[in-house]
Amino acid sequence: MPSTPKGTRDFLPDVVRKRNYIFGTIRQVFEKYGYQPIETPAMENLETLTGKYGEEGDRLIFKILQRDQKLQKALRAALNDGEQYDGKLPEKDLADIALRYDLTVPFARFVVQHQNELSFPFRRYQIQPVWRADRPQKGRYREFFQCDADVVGTDSLRCEVEYCQIFDEVFTKLDLPVEIRLNNRKLLAALAEYIGEKDRLVQMTIAIDKLDKMPLEKVLEDLRCQEFPEDSLEKLKSFLEVTAKDFSNGELLDEVSRLLGESEEGIKGVEELRFILEKVESLGLDSAKVVLDLSLARGLNYYTGAIFEVRPLTENQVGSICGGGRYDDLTGIFGMKGMSGVGISFGADRIYDLLEAEGKFPEKETEGTKLLFVNFGETEADYCHEQLVKIRNAGIRAELYPDSAKMKKQMKYANDKQIPYVALVGENEMEGGTLTVKEMTSGEQLNMNVDELIKKLS
Amino acid sequence: MPSTPKGTRDFLPDVVRKRNYIFGTIRQVFEKYGYQPIETPAMENLETLTGKYGEEGDRLIFKILQRDQKLQKALRAALNDGEQYDGKLPEKDLADIALRYDLTVPFARFVVQHQNELSFPFRRYQIQPVWRADRPQKGRYREFFQCDADVVGTDSLRCEVEYCQIFDEVFTKLDLPVEIRLNNRKLLAALAEYIGEKDRLVQMTIAIDKLDKMPLEKVLEDLRCQEFPEDSLEKLKSFLEVTAKDFSNGELLDEVSRLLGESEEGIKGVEELRFILEKVESLGLDSAKVVLDLSLARGLNYYTGAIFEVRPLTENQVGSICGGGRYDDLTGIFGMKGMSGVGISFGADRIYDLLEAEGKFPEKETEGTKLLFVNFGETEADYCHEQLVKIRNAGIRAELYPDSAKMKKQMKYANDKQIPYVALVGENEMEGGTLTVKEMTSGEQLNMNVDELIKKLS
Numbered sequence: 001m002p003s004t005p006k007g008t009r010d011f012l013p014d015v016v017r018k019r020n021y022i023f024g025t026i027r028q029v030f031e032k033y034g035y036q037p038i039e040t041p042a043m044e045n046l047e048t049l050t051g052k053y054g055e056e057g058d059r060l061i062f063k064i065l066q067r068d069q070k071l072q073k074a075l076r077a078a079l080n081d082g083e084q085y086d087g088k089l090p091e092k093d094l095a096d097i098a099l100r101y102d103l104t105v106p107f108a109r110f111v112v113q114h115q116n117e118l119s120f121p122f123r124r125y126q127i128q129p130v131w132r133a134d135r136p137q138k139g140r141y142r143e144f145f146q147c148d149a150d151v152v153g154t155d156s157l158r159c160e161v162e163y164c165q166i167f168d169e170v171f172t173k174l175d176l177p178v179e180i181r182l183n184n185r186k187l188l189a190a191l192a193e194y195i196g197e198k199d200r201l202v203q204m205t206i207a208i209d210k211l212d213k214m215p216l217e218k219v220l221e222d223l224r225c226q227e228f229p230e231d232s233l234e235k236l237k238s239f240l241e242v243t244a245k246d247f248s249n250g251e252l253l254d255e256v257s258r259l260l261g262e263s264e265e266g267i268k269g270v271e272e273l274r275f276i277l278e279k280v281e282s283l284g285l286d287s288a289k290v291v292l293d294l295s296l297a298r299g300l301n302y303y304t305g306a307i308f309e310v311r312p313l314t315e316n317q318v319g320s321i322c323g324g325g326r327y328d329d330l331t332g333i334f335g336m337k338g339m340s341g342v343g344i345s346f347g348a349d350r351i352y353d354l355l356e357a358e359g360k361f362p363e364k365e366t367e368g369t370k371l372l373f374v375n376f377g378e379t380e381a382d383y384c385h386e387q388l389v390k391i392r393n394a395g396i397r398a399e400l401y402p403d404s405a406k407m408k409k410q411m412k413y414a415n416d417k418q419i420p421y422v423a424l425v426g427e428n429e430m431e432g433g434t435l436t437v438k439e440m441t442s443g444e445q446l447n448m449n450v451d452e453l454i455k456k457l458s
Numbered sequence: 459m460p461s462t463p464k465g466t467r468d469f470l471p472d473v474v475r476k477r478n479y480i481f482g483t484i485r486q487v488f489e490k491y492g493y494q495p496i497e498t499p500a501m502e503n504l505e506t507l508t509g510k511y512g513e514e515g516d517r518l519i520f521k522i523l524q525r526d527q528k529l530q531k532a533l534r535a536a537l538n539d540g541e542q543y544d545g546k547l548p549e550k551d552l553a554d555i556a557l558r559y560d561l562t563v564p565f566a567r568f569v570v571q572h573q574n575e576l577s578f579p580f581r582r583y584q585i586q587p588v589w590r591a592d593r594p595q596k597g598r599y600r601e602f603f604q605c606d607a608d609v610v611g612t613d614s615l616r617c618e619v620e621y622c623q624i625f626d627e628v629f630t631k632l633d634l635p636v637e638i639r640l641n642n643r644k645l646l647a648a649l650a651e652y653i654g655e656k657d658r659l660v661q662m663t664i665a666i667d668k669l670d671k672m673p674l675e676k677v678l679e680d681l682r683c684q685e686f687p688e689d690s691l692e693k694l695k696s697f698l699e700v701t702a703k704d705f706s707n708g709e710l711l712d713e714v715s716r717l718l719g720e721s722e723e724g725i726k727g728v729e730e731l732r733f734i735l736e737k738v739e740s741l742g743l744d745s746a747k748v749v750l751d752l753s754l755a756r757g758l759n760y761y762t763g764a765i766f767e768v769r770p771l772t773e774n775q776v777g778s779i780c781g782g783g784r785y786d787d788l789t790g791i792f793g794m795k796g797m798s799g800v801g802i803s804f805g806a807d808r809i810y811d812l813l814e815a816e817g818k819f820p821e822k823e824t825e826g827t828k829l830l831f832v833n834f835g836e837t838e839a840d841y842c843h844e845q846l847v848k849i850r851n852a853g854i855r856a857e858l859y860p861d862s863a864k865m866k867k868q869m870k871y872a873n874d875k876q877i878p879y880v881a882l883v884g885e886n887e888m889e890g891g892t893l894t895v896k897e898m899t900s901g902e903q904l905n906m907n908v909d910e911l912i913k914k915l916s
Contacts, residue, residue, distance in 0.1 A: 001570065001571060002503070002506050002567045002570055002571055002792050003503070003571055004498070004499050004501075004502070004503075004571075005499065005501045005502065005503050005555045008499035008500075008501055009499065010496065010497070010498050010499070010568055010571070010572065011496060011497040011498075012496060012572065012575060012576075013494035013495055013496055013582070016494075016495040016496060016497055017495065020495070031826070031855050032850045032853070032854070032855050032856070033850070033855075033857060034826075034827045034830075034855065034856070034857030036471035036474075036826055036827075036875075037471055037474040037475065037478070038468065038469060038470060038471055038474060039468070039469040039474055040462070040468050040469075041462050041463065041466035041467065041468070041601050042466075042500060042557075042587065042589070042601060043462075043463045043466055043520075043589075043600075043601065044462070044463065045460070045461070045462075045463050048460050059525070059526070062501075062522050062523075063522070063523040063525075064520050064521070064522060064523065064557075065520075065521040065522065065523045065552055065553050067517070067521075067591055068517070071552075094523055094529075094552070095523045097463045099500075099522075109460045110468055112459065112460055113459060113460055113461055113462075113468070114468065114470065117470060118470075119870070119871050119874035119875055120871075121859075121860055121861075121871075123857070124471070129500065131500070131501075133525055142501075143499050143500060143501065151860070154860040154861055155861070156860030156861050158839065158843065158858065158860050159860055161843075165847075169850075279840075279843070282840075282844075283843060283844065283847055284847070334460045368489070368492075368494055369489075369492045369494075372492075381616065382737075382740075385616065385619075385737070385741060386740075386741065389623075389741055389742070392490045392491070392627075395490070396490070397489050397490050397491075397492065398490070398492070399491060399492030399581070400616065401579075402579055402609070402612040402614030402616050402617055403579075403612055403613070403614050412577070413577050413578075413579075416577035417494075417577055
């Protein structure tokens with residue numbers, strides 16, 4: 001029996017429709033906020049990708065094998081020196097292109113390559129698959145879609161404000177209650193400075209980023225093992241205890257301001273967060289809550305300002321379903337300096353699982369064929385085919401069972417395909433110019449003409 | 459300057475929108491005829507793909523390089539036998555997965571793998587990229603989208619009838635006049651029999667398939683070089699001359715029936731074509747013409763019944779823009795016998811080029827942001843941001859320029875992004891609770907409140 005490669009999936013119609021409902025909802029909101037679609041190739045030059053994801057990431061890039069002479073040349077060059085093979089054949093000679101690992105690096109490459117065709121600030125969204133040679137496990141695949149929006153070429157915090165609106169609008173439409181967690185890299189830097197560990201910002205952050213999964217004492221113990229001095233840990237503890245209290249966002253910012261107010265970065269971080277929170281509050285959100293979370297880090301090395309994370313407020317727990325943040329230098333890796341930006345990403349697979357678990361996929365948005373004509377023979381089929389033209393012209397999805405198979409088989413087909421209405425046309429109907437329409441869930445049968453049917457199904 | 463790999467393309471927003479207009483139109487029609495979306499992974503196991511596309515095709519498959527130990531093991535195994543490298547390292551050891559080359563083989567694999575989850579006849583469509591390591595040239599890329607519909611598990615010729623309706627509906631919607639050319643493999647077989655060259659069906663067909671590009675004498679000369687005897691060529695010539703006359707489809711079928719009526723296959727082929735043509739005519743098409751073309755072959759080795767091709771009737775000539783046909787044994791390669799089907803494929807890149815050349819992309823379907831608020835400063839921006847909420851709630855795509863940059867820069871941004879309306883809000887507007895709206899093409903400026911604006915833009 002043939003199968004898909006390890007870690008990859010086929011999507012059957014029902015699943016494609018539900019996925020498209022998610023992507024379509026997100027796309028529609030992105031477009032309303034001025035984000036424009038772009039697409040980049042599945043393949044990038046290997047040199048575009050390597051060195052951008054750390055050693056571990058590089059190892060997970062799928063590379064495309066050289067072909068023909070180039071491949072033979074690479075093998076010969078490395079192997080025909082008369083020595084034993086020493087395991088040092090550079091992979092580079094075997095591959096010079098690779099599958100994209102994410103959408104961010106291709107986007108940076110895109111901005112640099114097309115800088116003279118774009119107008120800045122450039123807002124783009126991109127919904128495409130990426131590939132990673134990760135060990136497959138539940139919920140982790142080797143091919144999955146990313147769903148990103150970014151704006152580059154502006155420092156304006158109004159972009160952050162609008163991302164809160166975008167999160168809110170998408171999850172309101174998807175009928176999922178969520179909270180948007182918000183932090184700022186500058187506060188983390190100020191905190192490291194405050195506890196006297198400015199140079200160990202990353203270690204500190206990695207540790208406190210785990211606060212939603214382990215108790216404070218355990219986090220401090222982690223840092224103790226990394227030889228953070230006791231007075232640093234004491235300061236950190238008191239900071240985290242104070243900021244864990246049940247403050248409003250505003251009160252929490254006042255508190256942070258008091259504690260970190262001597263650091264220039266601290267002041268800047270508080271200012272930025274206050275701006276975002278105030279604007280979001282005055283503009284109003286439909287359903288999402290915005291929560292300050294001073295332990296939120298997410299890919300700290302990358303972000304320089306705001307950090308976002310969205311978590312569902314449902315009984316089903318799936319961790320974060322969106323992330324994002326501001327970066328100061330997206331395109332620097334390709335030699336184009338000073339391109340500040342901010343971006344967000346939706347985790348489509350997790351959102352899918354959540355909507356499924358919560359029963360939140362709307363039937364109407366994900367349904368297929370609405371009406372099946374049962375085929376009783378050539379004469380009846382001719383009659384049905386004519387009706388079909390009218391019904392399809394009215395925009396209704398409808399089909400004729402192509403063969404005059406057994407009734408039972410045709411009804412099973414309608415059931416399997418979840419077609420809600422079946423039309424039965426025999427001699428009586430043909431004489432009367434009507435159709436008998438069966439509603440599959442209730443079993444109710446009604447006789448009507450095609451115009452009445454169109455009205456019913458529209 | 460970084461770039462995309464050879465033969466691949468970035469798509470900028472304007473192009474993505476236009477492509478999505480094409481895909482969306484086709485998708486909508488497919489769905490109306492009961493076709494359901496599926497998606498398969500970009501990668502397939504190499505063994506799924508090899509041997510399916512002929513030697514030339516196999517050479518063009520992009521393979522994914524093995525990683526880590528598996529790669530090292532493959533190299534060591536082949537090379538550490540102390541001998542000179544003999545160029546015989548099997549590529550198979552270097553790669554066991556590859557990028558799909560088309561959507562047909564993955565679909566066959568899908569049907570076999572999921573046979574117990576599907577209900578037959580199974581109608582699916584699939585719009586996804588494929589990859590071929592072809593030499594790039596004008597209009598030929600290494601990554602391109604295929605856009606296929608197939609139905610498997612039925613012999614009914616009503617499927618062929620509906621494909622004519624689908625072609626018609628898609629190109630009517632796209633406002634492209636086309637002709638649907640139709641043939642049947644059985645007639646080609648009968649013709650080969652008629653000229654006494656039953657065993658050289660393929661050579662004969664390849665030759666006459668060129669009749670739209672070269673004169674009859676040249677085609678016959680080709681066959682003469684392949685040692686077709688003179689009396690065969692004489693018979694072929696008279697057949698092609700007769701059938702090239704200005705017949706109606708019905709008359710042509712009568713003629714063919716007279717000439718090939720002694721062959722069982724000939725009779726069957728005429729019957730099938732007559733059924734399709736009669737049904738299509740009685741159901742009626744909106745704009746497409748259906749034309750019998752007895753020289754049409756398209757991948758003859760594959761098709762067993764009807765053969766389709768769609769050509770534009772525009773001044774801009776781009777060759778065929780769709781193809782398709784019936785096959786008797788799609789899934790036999792994966793051990794599942796007797797699965798007859800028929801499928802069609804739209805050539806999205808050519809359709810794109812044609813719509814562009816003919817100026818047929820509708821502005822409304824491909825436009826982006828509708829309204830830009832110019833940013834004159836924080837106070838004005840606050841006011842604008844509030845209006846934006848109302849405007850977006852009405853479903854209108856609108857944005858605020860994020861920084862209070864120079865007016866000229868902001869207007870250039872609106873121009874570059876082809877935003878048709880710009881809102882200007884200064885002190886007067888804020889006092890009066892209004893907006894000044896500039897129509898970019900006419901330059902006309904009007905003062906109105908936000909409700910009036912929403913009405914204007916909806």
